[in-house]
Amino acid sequence: MTVDRRFVLKSMVLGGAAGVVLSRSMPLLAGVTPSHSGIRPALALVGGGAAEAAFLQGARAAAGTRLRVQQPDRGLGFMLDFEHRLRAGRPMRVIGLLDDAAATLVLDLARSAGARIHWLGQHTGEAGSTRHRLLNTDLAEGCARQLSRHLHACGAGFTLDEERQGSAAPARQLAGPARNGAGSAQWAAGVGYLLATLGTRPTMMPRVSVQGTLPSGSFVSFSIEV
Amino acid sequence: MSEQMNGVLPRGVTQKKFNAAVEKFRALLGEGNVLLKAEQLIPYNKIMMSVENAAHAPSAVLTATTVEQVQGIVKICNQYRIPIWTISTGRNFGYGTAAPVQRGQVILDLKKMNRIIKIDPDMCTALVEPGVTFQQLYDYIEENKLPLMLSFSAPSAIAGPLGNTMDRGVGYTPYGEHFMMQCGMEVVLANGDIYRTGMGGVKGSNTWQIFKWGYGPTLDGLFTQANYGITTKMGFWLMPRPPAYKPFEVIFENEADIVEIVDILRPLRIAQIIPNAVVIANILWEAGSAHLRRRDYIAEPGHTPDLILEKMQKDSGMGAWNLYAALYGTQEQVDVNWKIVTDAFRKHGKGRIVTQEEAGDKQPFKYRAELMSGVPNLQEFGLYNWRGGGGSMWFAPVSEARGSECKKQALLAKRILHKYGLDYVAEFIVGPRDMHHVIDVLYDRTSEEETRRADACFSELLDEFEKEGYAVYRVNTRFQERVARSYGPVKRDVEHAIKRALDPNNILAPGRSGIDLDTYETRRSAKSTSSDES
Numbered sequence: 001m002t003v004d005r006r007f008v009l010k011s012m013v014l015g016g017a018a019g020v021v022l023s024r025s026m027p028l029l030a031g032v033t034p035s036h037s038g039i040r041p042a043l044a045l046v047g048g049g050a051a052e053a054a055f056l057q058g059a060r061a062a063a064g065t066r067l068r069v070q071q072p073d074r075g076l077g078f079m080l081d082f083e084h085r086l087r088a089g090r091p092m093r094v095i096g097l098l099d100d101a102a103a104t105l106v107l108d109l110a111r112s113a114g115a116r117i118h119w120l121g122q123h124t125g126e127a128g129s130t131r132h133r134l135l136n137t138d139l140a141e142g143c144a145r146q147l148s149r150h151l152h153a154c155g156a157g158f159t160l161d162e163e164r165q166g167s168a169a170p171a172r173q174l175a176g177p178a179r180n181g182a183g184s185a186q187w188a189a190g191v192g193y194l195l196a197t198l199g200t201r202p203t204m205m206p207r208v209s210v211q212g213t214l215p216s217g218s219f220v221s222f223s224i225e226v
Numbered sequence: 227m228s229e230q231m232n233g234v235l236p237r238g239v240t241q242k243k244f245n246a247a248v249e250k251f252r253a254l255l256g257e258g259n260v261l262l263k264a265e266q267l268i269p270y271n272k273i274m275m276s277v278e279n280a281a282h283a284p285s286a287v288l289t290a291t292t293v294e295q296v297q298g299i300v301k302i303c304n305q306y307r308i309p310i311w312t313i314s315t316g317r318n319f320g321y322g323t324a325a326p327v328q329r330g331q332v333i334l335d336l337k338k339m340n341r342i343i344k345i346d347p348d349m350c351t352a353l354v355e356p357g358v359t360f361q362q363l364y365d366y367i368e369e370n371k372l373p374l375m376l377s378f379s380a381p382s383a384i385a386g387p388l389g390n391t392m393d394r395g396v397g398y399t400p401y402g403e404h405f406m407m408q409c410g411m412e413v414v415l416a417n418g419d420i421y422r423t424g425m426g427g428v429k430g431s432n433t434w435q436i437f438k439w440g441y442g443p444t445l446d447g448l449f450t451q452a453n454y455g456i457t458t459k460m461g462f463w464l465m466p467r468p469p470a471y472k473p474f475e476v477i478f479e480n481e482a483d484i485v486e487i488v489d490i491l492r493p494l495r496i497a498q499i500i501p502n503a504v505v506i507a508n509i510l511w512e513a514g515s516a517h518l519r520r521r522d523y524i525a526e527p528g529h530t531p532d533l534i535l536e537k538m539q540k541d542s543g544m545g546a547w548n549l550y551a552a553l554y555g556t557q558e559q560v561d562v563n564w565k566i567v568t569d570a571f572r573k574h575g576k577g578r579i580v581t582q583e584e585a586g587d588k589q590p591f592k593y594r595a596e597l598m599s600g601v602p603n604l605q606e607f608g609l610y611n612w613r614g615g616g617g618s619m620w621f622a623p624v625s626e627a628r629g630s631e632c633k634k635q636a637l638l639a640k641r642i643l644h645k646y647g648l649d650y651v652a653e654f655i656v657g658p659r660d661m662h663h664v665i666d667v668l669y670d671r672t673s674e675e676e677t678r679r680a681d682a683c684f685s686e687l688l689d690e691f692e693k694e695g696y697a698v699y700r701v702n703t704r705f706q707e708r709v710a711r712s713y714g715p716v717k718r719d720v721e722h723a724i725k726r727a728l729d730p731n732n733i734l735a736p737g738r739s740g741i742d743l744d745t746y747e748t749r750r751s752a753k754s755t756s757s758d759e760s
Contacts (some may be wrong), residue, residue, distance in 0.1 A: 100612050112337055131670075133671060163279050164233075165267055166264045175345070181368045218613075218670065
């Protein structure tokens, strides 16, 4: 089996699984019609946890079923497949939310493949609040403010630092207090939505139905283009 | 073409001069090899150090494909005083990633110079370009069924021999001291000349990858961890694949056992009974490599208490210290040495020996066995999930291979890390006489407070180790100037005298290992003025 074929099959299986999760939350997303102009169909790389599922819900709210999904494993095989894919010469946009280990590898392989990265986010959730550190380009103008409004509306406490690549300006710092004790993975849904709509006319971020409490842990979000 | 306006410029370079240099770079390399857009630069600016990304932001990235282009680049850099930071594969992770040492430096990425120029299976030598990865070499060796074995660092597949050797990195096979196995470099000097070390300057020589020393002064070391030239080719020796290979682990239950482990091991290493670069990993290095996560054991911030570590040991079967080594040779040689090794450890009566047959596919044994036999894997990246948050700085002091010294270093490091609420995640990589005591200072970069703490912790580690006469062999770019001071003023004077002679315009990676004509000269003259006045 060729590398590409393996890649597509894995994506189909995961994409199907994620679609089930999404369909349960669709009523809340009714009426959301984000602009897709200029955005190529995206592949989403996500881990298997609650935050990643929420990320996917947010991303699918914007990109719909065109979004293919793949869950990287930790082996060398996946990374070599992914690198091959990046170097295949076909335009591709990949968004994702991964753990630190997988993201370190994915992003480094993207660099070697000559990819462009408009958004690189480091996120931590713990003790009812979240912390976000973003490094991005002008294409993400307005995203940090939008995310902070979203986090504020969700009621979770947060801090958000945004560095703009190549800017002489200091990092932008935003923060909000916790307004209720029930944090959730809404932040990840928000990031997923923003990444899926990156470069389009900003629209109101939808709230998706995210079950459970705030998942603790550390995550990396990204948008890669080749 | 519209005028380029950059928020980031090289130190002392105006926008006008920068734009003029960029036009020359474009003419030399083509538009696609001169990267200026923010989205092209972000991939080079993902750092793991305890400062903002902005402190290490590049102003541009160049990619070259030929030695002639590298010569052309240094010519332009001299003309416009553009500082360049060269990377080969850029997989230096805890030592600074691909980002430049100083904000604004132009990165020269040699990833496209990735030819395996020659592998000689009879002489067991290789000659490669900077962009060649270990995976590429591994595939070549496998496809051509060559009876050779690679030695590489833990990022293995995605890293490369040239960059790792130039940074004096190590691997885990008998050829694990990579600079020792290097044989012949081609270096583009700051004036554009091409210098070949060893036998490489002799016209028609076929011994460039055979005999290291050549004639007269041997200068290869001058180009490692330095900024005197751009290495465009490197030769190195490959180990013949042995007919028999026996990896093993010895598990020790108590932290205090480190003294006896090292003292038993040293004579076996010096006598080459155990020929490879042995690893002694502590429980947290093991846990991270096995993809365990701290939050699965404890939710409280701060360092992980010993009680939890003991529970982890009990649950996982990992030791407080876990020694990995291997025997190589014919079956007869391996059998003889196995008896010597097992007798030595059994006499001690504490370690539990685990063979490959007993371990099966269990991690971390599996990836360690692969690394010691030249099979690439990415398992050790799991360390980044132990605490999470994207912060990682490798603190790597050198120690004597003497038990009491290793214990002293381990206790000192642990005390300082715990004071700052961070974990002691460590391994010793054992040379015959020395130990690289590698500590991964892991922290959460999303927390400004924890980032400041990690920064202060790293500084204190450097300070306190220096008071005891210890210094690191390698460090991330944030602390390179600081570490250079540990090695004394005369060494620094000599290094800067060489820099003045070879690179008077200070264009090659100023700041690398603390060598920077601009800042060093300024500091020296300020110091000299102040002592004249007093």
